[in-house]
Amino acid sequence: HVAMPTKTNGKTIDTGALGVPGNQSCCDCGEPDPRWASFNLGITVCIECSGIHRSLGVHLSKVRSLTLDSWEPEQLKVK
Numbered sequence: 001h002v003a004m005p006t007k008t009n010g011k012t013i014d015t016g017a018l019g020v021p022g023n024q025s026c027c028d029c030g031e032p033d034p035r036w037a038s039f040n041l042g043i044t045v046c047i048e049c050s051g052i053h054r055s056l057g058v059h060l061s062k063v064r065s066l067t068l069d070s071w072e073p074e075q076l077k078v079k
Contacts, residue, residue, distance in 0.1 A: 017044065017066050028052070035066050039075045 017023055017037060026034045027043035036050035037043065038061040045053060045063070053061035064071065 036063055037066055038063050039071070 023044045025032050026046040026049050028045055028049040031046035034044040034046045036045045038053050040062045050063050053063045
């Protein structure tokens with residue numbers, strides 16, 4: 001998958017993120033229309049896989065909702 005869009009100004013990014021090629025399905029299981037993302041890994045994930053990523057701990061995967069959470073520009077930079 002590729003980096004998330006960089007325009008946010010603290011707003012939700014669901015439309016922009018899902019418009020990026022490769023982000024239309026969960027990176028882990030392939031479920032279409034994911035609504036979560038791991039911003040440090042630069043991937044989109046479904047609700048089920050987001051729970052797994054959260055259980056790994058924030059030192060491995062930092063998960064945020066594409067529709068419920070606000071995103072800061074720093075969170076959108078994939079390293």
